[in-house]
Amino acid sequence: MSTNKNRKELLRKLSRNLMVTLPMMTVVTVAGFNTGSGSFVELIPSAEAAQGEAEGEAKGEAEGEAKAEAEDFAKGEGEAEGHAEGEAEGEAEGEGVSASLKKAVRRPEGYTPYQGNVAELRAKGEKLFNDTSLSSNGLACATCHTNGMLYNPTFKDEYPHFVAMGKRDFGMDMVHLDEMVQICMVAPMAAEPLEWGSEELAALTEYARTEQKKFIDK
Ligand code: HEC
Known part of the structure; x- marks a missing residue:
């Protein structure tokens, strides 16, 4: 009973993490694509990508x-x-x-x-x-x-x-x-x-x- 509850809690946390992580990965990939460089992460520091995301300017x-x-x-x-x-x-x-x-x-x-x-x-x-x-x-x-x-x-x-x-x-x-x-x-x-x-x-x-x-x- 309580194990089930724990599992649910864990799943909820995981999916929340995923929801944050996935859009950021997309942002970084798009950045790499635009500039044609192999190193995505260096180009757009993820903090900035995250900020853009968090600001919810929200048109993709x-x-x-x-x-x-x-x-x-x-x-x-x-x-x-x-x-x-x-x-x-x-x-x-x-x-x-x-x-x-x-x-x-x-x-x-x-x-x-x-x-x-x-x-x-x-x-x-x-x-x-x-x-x-x-x-x-x-x-x-x-x-x-x-x-x-x-x-x-x-x-x-x-x-x-x-x-x-x-x-x-x-x-x-x-x-x-x-x-x-x-x-x-x-x-x-x-x-x-x-x-x-x-x-x-x-x-x-x-x-x-x-x-x-x-x-x-x-
Ligand atoms: C690095 C991104 C970037 C590039 C490259 C860029 N712009 Fe812009 N442009 C912007 C931003 C940001 C705004 C919004 C400005 C605002 O509303 O304060 C804008 C706004 C505009 C607007 C609308 C302004 C209005 O009346 O609301 C026009 C027209 C425009 N840009 C034309 C161009 C043209 C032509 C070029 C190429 C010579 C160009 N832009 C290159 C970022 C860019």
């Missing part, structure tokens, strides 16, 4: 992984760029984006976007969205944004609109879609911003518009 393990990675890059960026420019905003978070980068992601004075055939731009944009050579760290836009990953609900709002990352890291109250492309270029992609008025920027912006439509319809 892949998203948790990409988020942990995004946070890593945000941190790395902060350290790399981190010279105190004496600007108050964002500094509370300890992430310093240089004044020149803050300026570089904003539409320049008298800016005219590249004009082209929308369907062609969209097709070019889709290629660029999947192109890891756009970044300096091996990421493509799609690494983070496949299946609508990592977008906040504010992505559904009409542009220009508030974006948490734009405010926190770049001190921007409102962000245009092409500015958002530039923000993701310099922050998570750790690259130079694209030339304002370039076909590449127009193409990525056009493709991001289709991303927004998909996100709204989801």
Whole structure:
């Protein structure tokens, strides 16, 4: 009688452990898959994977992984760029984006976007969205944004609109879609911003518009 009770208790504990362990293993495996490296554990410390899990951001393990990675890059960026420019905003978070980068992601004075055939731009944009050579760290836009990953609900709002990352890291109250492309270029992609008025920027912006439509319809 009491042995049976003990066994039940043990089983309950085991299954609880399994429930914690399995999603973490998935997270770590996905991380290894993305980077193509053999050593999963070193890539994403399981503590971080666990944290992503515990936070229950809850749209699947892949998203948790990409988020942990995004946070890593945000941190790395902060350290790399981190010279105190004496600007108050964002500094509370300890992430310093240089004044020149803050300026570089904003539409320049008298800016005219590249004009082209929308369907062609969209097709070019889709290629660029999947192109890891756009970044300096091996990421493509799609690494983070496949299946609508990592977008906040504010992505559904009409542009220009508030974006948490734009405010926190770049001190921007409102962000245009092409500015958002530039923000993701310099922050998570750790690259130079694209030339304002370039076909590449127009193409990525056009493709991001289709991303927004998909996100709204989801
Ligand atoms: C390392 C992960 C990562 C990569 C790579 C990345 N992004 Fe993002 N992106 C994010 C995160 C995180 C957010 C959410 C920002 C927020 O809402 O504060 C975001 C948000 C966005 C948004 C929506 C912003 C809004 O208006 O709500 C767009 C559009 C976008 N990214 C485009 C791109 C493009 C284009 C690229 C490639 C040039 C790219 N991203 C690469 C992490 C990434």
